[in-house]
Amino acid sequence: xxxxxxxxxxxxxxxxxxxxxxxxxxxxxxxxxxxxxxxxxxxxxxxxxxxxxxxxxxxxxxxxxxxxxxxxxxxxxxxxxxxxxxxxxxxxxxxxxxxxxxxxxxxxxxxxxxxxxxxxxxxxxxxxxxxxxxxxxxxxxxxxxxxxxxxxxxxxxxxxxxxxxxxxxxxxxxxxxxxxxxxxxxxxxxxxxxxxxxxxxxxxxxxxxxxxxxxxxxxxxxxxxxxxxxxxxxxxxxxxxxxxxxxxxxxxxxxxxxxxxxxxxxxxxxxxxxxxxxxxxxxxxxxxxxxxxxxxxxxxxxxxxxxxxxxxxxxxxxxxxxxxxxxxxxxxxxxxxxxxxxxx
Amino acid sequence: xxxxxxxxxxxxxxxxxxxxxxxxxxxxxxxxxxxxxxxxxxxxxxxxxxxxxxxxxxxxxxxxxxxxxxxxxxxxxxxxxxxxxxxxxxxxxxxxxxxxxxxxxxxxxxxxxxxxxxxxxxxxxxxxxxxxxxxxxxxxxxxxxxxxxxxxxxxxxxxxxxxxxxxxxxxxxxxxxxxxxxxxxxxxxxxxxxxxxxxxxxxxxxxxxxxxxxxxxxxxxxxxxxxxxxxxxxxxxxxxxxxxxxxxxxxxxxxxxxxxxxxxxxxxxxxxxxxxxxxxxxxxxxxxxxxxxxxxxxxxxxxxxxxxxxxxxxxxxxxxxxxxxxxxxxxxxxxxxxxxxxxxxxxxxxxxxxxxxxxxxxxxxxxxxxxxxxxxxxxxxxxxxxxxxxxxxxxxxxxxxxxxxxxxxxxxxxxxxxxxxxxxxxxxxxxxxxxxxxxxxxxxxxxxxxxxxxxxxxxxxxxxx
Numbered sequence: 001x002x003x004x005x006x007x008x009x010x011x012x013x014x015x016x017x018x019x020x021x022x023x024x025x026x027x028x029x030x031x032x033x034x035x036x037x038x039x040x041x042x043x044x045x046x047x048x049x050x051x052x053x054x055x056x057x058x059x060x061x062x063x064x065x066x067x068x069x070x071x072x073x074x075x076x077x078x079x080x081x082x083x084x085x086x087x088x089x090x091x092x093x094x095x096x097x098x099x100x101x102x103x104x105x106x107x108x109x110x111x112x113x114x115x116x117x118x119x120x121x122x123x124x125x126x127x128x129x130x131x132x133x134x135x136x137x138x139x140x141x142x143x144x145x146x147x148x149x150x151x152x153x154x155x156x157x158x159x160x161x162x163x164x165x166x167x168x169x170x171x172x173x174x175x176x177x178x179x180x181x182x183x184x185x186x187x188x189x190x191x192x193x194x195x196x197x198x199x200x201x202x203x204x205x206x207x208x209x210x211x212x213x214x215x216x217x218x219x220x221x222x223x224x225x226x227x228x229x230x231x232x233x234x235x236x237x238x239x240x241x242x243x244x245x246x247x248x249x250x251x252x253x254x255x256x257x258x259x260x261x262x263x264x265x266x267x268x269x270x271x272x273x274x275x276x277x278x279x280x281x282x283x284x285x286x287x288x289x290x291x292x293x294x295x296x297x298x299x300x301x302x303x304x305x306x307x308x309x310x311x312x313x314x315x316x317x318x319x320x321x322x323x324x325x326x327x328x329x330x331x332x333x334x335x336x337x338x339x340x341x342x343x344x
Numbered sequence: 345x346x347x348x349x350x351x352x353x354x355x356x357x358x359x360x361x362x363x364x365x366x367x368x369x370x371x372x373x374x375x376x377x378x379x380x381x382x383x384x385x386x387x388x389x390x391x392x393x394x395x396x397x398x399x400x401x402x403x404x405x406x407x408x409x410x411x412x413x414x415x416x417x418x419x420x421x422x423x424x425x426x427x428x429x430x431x432x433x434x435x436x437x438x439x440x441x442x443x444x445x446x447x448x449x450x451x452x453x454x455x456x457x458x459x460x461x462x463x464x465x466x467x468x469x470x471x472x473x474x475x476x477x478x479x480x481x482x483x484x485x486x487x488x489x490x491x492x493x494x495x496x497x498x499x500x501x502x503x504x505x506x507x508x509x510x511x512x513x514x515x516x517x518x519x520x521x522x523x524x525x526x527x528x529x530x531x532x533x534x535x536x537x538x539x540x541x542x543x544x545x546x547x548x549x550x551x552x553x554x555x556x557x558x559x560x561x562x563x564x565x566x567x568x569x570x571x572x573x574x575x576x577x578x579x580x581x582x583x584x585x586x587x588x589x590x591x592x593x594x595x596x597x598x599x600x601x602x603x604x605x606x607x608x609x610x611x612x613x614x615x616x617x618x619x620x621x622x623x624x625x626x627x628x629x630x631x632x633x634x635x636x637x638x639x640x641x642x643x644x645x646x647x648x649x650x651x652x653x654x655x656x657x658x659x660x661x662x663x664x665x666x667x668x669x670x671x672x673x674x675x676x677x678x679x680x681x682x683x684x685x686x687x688x689x690x691x692x693x694x695x696x697x698x699x700x701x702x703x704x705x706x707x708x709x710x711x712x713x714x715x716x717x718x719x720x721x722x723x724x725x726x727x728x729x730x731x732x733x734x735x736x737x738x739x740x741x742x743x744x745x746x747x748x749x750x751x752x753x754x755x756x757x758x759x760x761x762x763x764x765x766x767x768x769x770x771x772x773x774x775x776x777x778x779x780x781x782x783x784x785x786x787x788x789x790x791x792x793x794x795x796x797x798x799x800x801x802x803x804x805x806x807x808x809x
Contacts, residue, residue, distance in 0.1 A: 084556065118589030125587035134555050134592070139579050145545050146580060149552020156508070156534065156558060179545025186540070341590035342624050344648040 024235045029303040031077065035234045036294045037312050038076075039069035042093040043291060044320045045102060046265075049092065049109055053269045057328060058109045062123050065093035067264035070290035071196055072097040074237025075164055075257075078245050082159065084150040086134040086143045087166035089124040090196075090263075094166065098133045100126070102323040112330035119333040120341065141174030143167060144193070148180040151191035151254075162190040162248045170201025172215055178222075181254070185222045188253035192244045193219070195258045196231065202267040203275040215258040224254050231259030232288040262288070346426065347396045348417040351383070351405070354390050356606040357658055361385040363409045363418060372400045374421055381418070386488060386661060387522040398423045466662040467701050473682060474665060475635045477674050484665035492634035492666055493523050493599075493655065496641035497561060499671070501531055504559065507645055510537035510546060511563030511600070520565045521601060521660055547573030547598070551580045551650075554596040559645060564600035567616045567654065574619075581650035582625030597644045599653035602630070603695060603745050604793060606658065610781035615746035617693070618755070620652040621723040627676060628723040630654040632697040634664035636720055639674025647676060654722075656695045679726035681733070685715035688803050689733040691756050692743035693719040696794070699743050699775070703799035712807065722752065730756065731763045738769035739806040743799055748776040770806040775799050 027035065046064040053062045065072075068090075076097045079085075087094045095105050100116060108115030108126050116126045124138040134150060137143040147165025154161045171177060172195055184191050195215045199206055206213050216226035225247070229240040237259065244255035262284045266273040273281075298304050304312075351361065362384040368374060374394045381392040401422035405412055412418065469486060487495075501507045508531075513520045515528040515538040528536040539546040543564065550560040564570040570577065581594045604613035621628040627649055631637040637655070644651040666672075682697065683704055690700040697718050704714035715733050719726065734740050740760055742753035753774030760772055775794045782792055 086552075116589065117587055117591075120589050121587040125584075127584070127588035127592045129591050134552070135584070135588070137580070139575060142548060142575060142580055145548020145576060146552035146555065148545075149549035149554070150556050151552075152549055153553045153556030153558050156553070176544045176548060179540075179542040180549065182540055182542065183545055183549060341586045341588075343627070344585065344590075344593050 024233065025239050027235055027238075027297075029298075029301075031238075032294055032298050032301075032303055033312070035070075035073055035077065036291065036298060036309070037316065038073045038097060039234065039291045039294065040313065040316045041102070041319065042069045042073070042096050044316050045096060045106070045323070046092060048320050048324050049106070050265065050269065052106075052110065052324060052327070058123070059111065060122055061089065062109065062269045063090040063267065064263070064265045064269070065090055067284065067290075068196060068198060068231070068259075068261045069093060070234040070237050070293075071194070071231045071259045071261055072166070074234040075192075075194060075241040077234075077238045078241035079164065080161070082132060082161040084132045084134055084147070084154070084161065084163040085166070086147040086150060086163065087136070088140060088143055088168060088171060089136075089138050090168070091124065091126065091136045095126055095128070095133060095136070098128065098131045100128050100131055100133060102319055103326045106323040106327035107330050110327040110330070111332065112327060113333045113337070114326065114330040118337060118341075120337065141167065141171040141176050144171065144174070144177045144180045147193075148184050148189060148191055151184065151189035152187070155187070155189055160249055162192055162245055164192050164194060166194045166196060168201060169195065169197040169199065169206050169210065169215060170204070172218055173201075173209060177218075181219050181222045181224055184254040185219070185224050188251060190248035190251075191254045192241070192248055193224075193254060193256045195256065196261055197258055198261050198263045200263070200267065200275065203271070203273075205275065216256055219254070219256045224256055226256030226258060228258045228260060231261035232284075232290045233293060234290060345423070346401060347398070347421045349380070349392070349394070349396075349419040349421060351412045351414050351416045351418050352390075352392060353414040354383070354385055354388055356608065357661070358385055358387070358414060359661075360411045360413050363405050363407065363412050364389065366403060366407050368400050370400055370403055373424075374398055374400050383412075386490060392418075394421065396421050398426070401426075467698060469664045471701070472633055472664055474667065475633070475639060475674055475680060477639060477672070478635070478667045478669075482667040482669060485668050486663050487634050487638075487666040488661055488663050489631075489634045489637045489655070490521065490523050490525075490660040492638035492664075493641055494525055494527070496638045497524070497645070498527060498530060500642055500645040501527070501535060504645075506557065507559045507561065508535040508537065509561040509563060510539055510550060512539055512541055512565050514538060514563050519563075521657060523655075523660070524563065543569050543572040544576065548576040548580065550596055550598075551576050551594060554581070554594045554650075555584070555592055557595075559595045559597075561597045561599060561645060564598065566605075566612060566657075567600055567602040568612050568614055570598065570600070570616070577620070577626070577650070577652070578623050582623050585649070586625060593648050594650045595648045597641070597651045597653050599641070599644075600655060601657040601660070602654035603656055604777070604782055604789075607784060607786065607789065608782075609784040613782035615654075615744065615777065617654060617722050617744065618746050618751045620654075621725070621752070621755075622750075623723075626650055626652055626723060627721070628652045628654065629676060629721050630656075630694040631674075631720055632659065632694055632718050634662075635666045635672070636674055636680070636718075638666055639672045640676065640720060642671075643673050643676050646673075651676075654694065659695055674720070677721045677724045677726060679729040680718045680720055681729065682716040682718045683714060685713040685737070687713045687737055688739040688741065688807055689715045689717060689730070689737045690741050690743060690799065690803070691717045691719065691730055691733075693722060693752070695745060696743040699794050699796050699799050702796045703803060706796065706800050707803055710809075712803065712809075714803065725755070725759070727759050727763065730760065734760050734764045735767045738767055739803075740768075740772045741775060741799060741802040741806060742772065743775045743794055745777045745793060748774060748779055751776055770808065773802040773806050775802050
């Protein structure tokens, strides 16, 4: 029987997520460096996306993941080949963490033929069958039912894979989330529901939208265990994901992880974020930044030197620059593409 | 006074059933609430409870009688002490073998429980030409639409382990309308999945499973309930192939009864054909005959795209000839010319065919030679077949039970105008459901639906007769 686990830490409304707790499993040097490199790639990629949006190269909506990098990077470190990933519209980080080509992601953002969806999906709709990334969904909450279906397929095929289904504190109030919780637990589907609580559903803070702000308890009435996790510490994320994944792979059904995180930028590029103070954002950046945490640990433990980290930084910047260059000069889709891919 | 016990209706669309078994015998004392008999339809088995008290004086319809029409007296109950022999009820007619053609009006004993619309009365199967896909000389077998759909699913599930069916009451209950009867027994609970009442959730779950390569058949108890799930059907199932640049297919069938049944009022009576057929990425199928239902559902399950498969509750129990073939497939996207004629073209689909066929017979008496096109697939629409016919007849009437504005009739008329304007000898006329929510009262419901008379009048109007 699934007992509900919530961490000792309360969901205390305004308090920032704790930095590394004492029960956090330390990373090896390789793990620290890999987490650092991947989070940095996402950060630099998103900064470049923001810049290119400002230049008019990216159209429509563009939701940046800056500040939340530790969540997807930590969870991916707990995954095995074949595990499915699905998320909402704030999806660039997830795609990079799944190993999808930065060039293809960026060219999709600019709507070019070399984009992962041939320029037909845009920022919110990208997929990779090869990397088991199932989107990229623009309708808030829809990915939760879909992700539950991915888990259904894994169970149907009797394989060991799980479905990592990401959604936000805002999506957590959609009805189909609970329809999915019910079926997932009823049929013991191997799905990890990852609620990225970045405290704001567009401009509405969780306090103004959610009667139960401890999202780890959202599965309580379905007997789905859940826990709150410091989503700014990639080690805490990895540890929690390991636990959740084990639970799922052992056939116990779904598991809920509330990742307490923060987005530094607005909801989308057009959001001036007037609903929160500059000080609040600055405090998160200064004290809880996920990349800074890893960086300082690496240096403190002498896992790498400043110079070695700078080299990683330079490599990441080169990858992002190359992606931006490609996405700027790749041609738009051929007009004939308008009519393709409607049906198979 | 002796009381007649009448054959009850199990549902608003039931017209006849089998008197399976008497649980009481003549001379037994009956109390109100006693179960006295069991009756069966192809859909369900039900116990008949006594409402009156007394002695079971006479059994009028013996065990095992098939095709007993609703409202036929099946037994007589006499009051305690009443002379049983004196309780002779008026001798009932023999079990109504041809009941379906002549739905009984009120027997006087109780209000009619069945609303009779013209679409209810089936067309004799012998009058339905076989699908053009059937090779000549193929042996045919009589089958209801319900059985044809079930067989289609069973055959495809035997053929492909990735095919599974899910929905409310599809497994243990054997289907709310018994379309999935027997599937649980053959394929087990892994592949025949009862869901909670959670349309939005299970539609999305099905789409996710299809993204992952399974081939779900998602049954909606009726398409009225699929409105809860329409976001997943339209935004997730239909659009993802395009949005993924062709990577992420969605081989799924959404199926269930669509349109008006009988006496279930506005929220349960709506034809969604026009809604789904306006969406690129969806394929929309709406068969009339059992053969087409079977052949098209098999094709739909094998199709790599999301399919909306619109059935009709009133047609479920109707019998048609179905070819006895190993693997009978009807191609998606091809209309069927049901009847050749030279004077006027009727274009319709699903239950609309019943109005068209009856109207054609009426019109024939007046020397008007009608061509009937059964669209079968609504998207992609077989425009060529419509245009070829209209070029021949020069006149066209469309028939559907949906609402008129932005309906199937509007779409068909537009296509004819675009492709065959110069061939038209009169403007196209539409016969549709009326522009009101479906009323409950039997007379109003009848008025809200199309009628044979309306089709006849429209055909004459386009012929200026």
